[in-house]
Amino acid sequence: MRVLMFGWEFPPHIAGGLGTACYGMTRGLARNDVEVIFVVPRAYGDEDQRFARVVNASDVETLYTITEQGGEDIVDKMSFIHIDSNMVPYISPEEYASYREEFVHSGRKQWQTTDVWKQRYTFSGKYGANLMEEVARYAMVAAEVARELEGQFDVIHAHDWLTYYAGIAAKRVSGKPLVVHMHATEYDRSGENVNTQVYAIEKAGMEAADKVIAVSNLTRNIVIQKYGIPADKVVTVHNAVRFPGKGELPPERGVEDKVVTFLGRITYQKGPDYFVEAAAKVLKRVPGVRFVMAGSGDMMNHVIRRVARLGIADRFHFTGFLRGEDVNRMFQLSDVYVMPSVSEPFGISPLEAMRSNVPVIISKQSGVAEVLDYALKVDYWDVDALADAIYGLITYPALARMFAKKGHEEVTGLKWNNAAAKIRQVYEQVVAANERNQE
Known part of the structure; x- marks a missing residue:
């Protein structure tokens, strides 16, 4: 079993529990005979790649091809993304609209040969002010990654809302089944004062997915009740913890309190x-x-x-x-x-x-x-x-x-190997269903 996995962070460069969970999961999957290609917006080169091949999205050139036959290109495949931001690297929204109008709608029939437009974007990999912009660009890169890795993966796995559009893009390009992992909902982060833009991305990702993995029954119930996702589509797989090898002696305490x-x-x-x-x-x-x-x-x-x-x-x-x-x-x-x-x-x-x-x-x-x-x-x-x-x-x-x-x-007793075994079962289910649908 081979999986193309999209995440936003990977140890040692993490901002919270998501990266820790992804690392433990990849180790567990490796021990369950699952090969993982893990794509992050920005890799630093010091990631542990013994259990997963880490792909740096910042190194990937997105490729836009326009032909006289009017074949589908990346821009068309990304048309489902509706974010009020610049979606293409290094150009303004106004310039993007101009390019799209010229290359996709009015200009396509005028081209007598294939035209190629390449762009590369260096992601910050952070959670800053331009986060939505990076989410959109990451989806475009994900489509290119899925194209380049054609035949090298059986299923797509996207972690949390930041990568859901990437997962959808990869699914549309490759035709492979998509599993999305809900580590935290917008209701967890914001209560009832949800960010409607984030909510919409979460909902779109789960609707497009073949299966949704929730980290708890608590989260599963929110997904079903607040997002309207069918119950039979959502499965709970609890997280686990990794026990490191023998380390240093405990530090000395400077206080008796x-x-x-x-x-x-x-x-x-x-x-x-x-x-x-x-x-x-x-x-x-x-x-x-x-x-x-x-x-x-x-x-x-x-x-x-x-x-x-x-x-x-x-x-x-x-x-x-x-x-x-x-x-x-x-x-x-x-x-x-x-x-x-x-x-x-x-x-x-x-x-x-x-x-x-x-x-x-x-x-x-x-x-x-x-x-x-x-x-x-x-x-x-x-x-x-x-x-x-x-x-x-x-x-x-x-x-x-x-x-x-x-x-x-x-x-x-709460080991990642056991959690990964359940995740592999989810992979097998969606792959089998996808194969039946293609027959």
């Missing part, structure tokens, strides 16, 4: 404000506790101001965004890990904490709650319950040891 950690994007979705309010309640009962907020995001300044107003700034530490071994070290320094997410499709970080023998507290509004028995679960909005859970784990050593021990045993 208990350490309670929040690690994730400091955004509405992750519930950082509830963590702060619970911390203030705990410190009224147990002064000798330190709280760490590791991450970055648009709520950072708000959280810092709230910590100052509550008078707990001397017990709070902001590390900024952590990655790689720094994440593992942070877990090893922690006595409790807290994930108070308002809406979490899955949540890999609690598994990483449990892997480090750290007891965890998670919100009931998280997909990972579906697979964990030995995690304390509270409603994200119940600050008193969250404070009580933290207090219990830092005050009663036997309770903390029990959750740490049982949690580590539990998470050991």
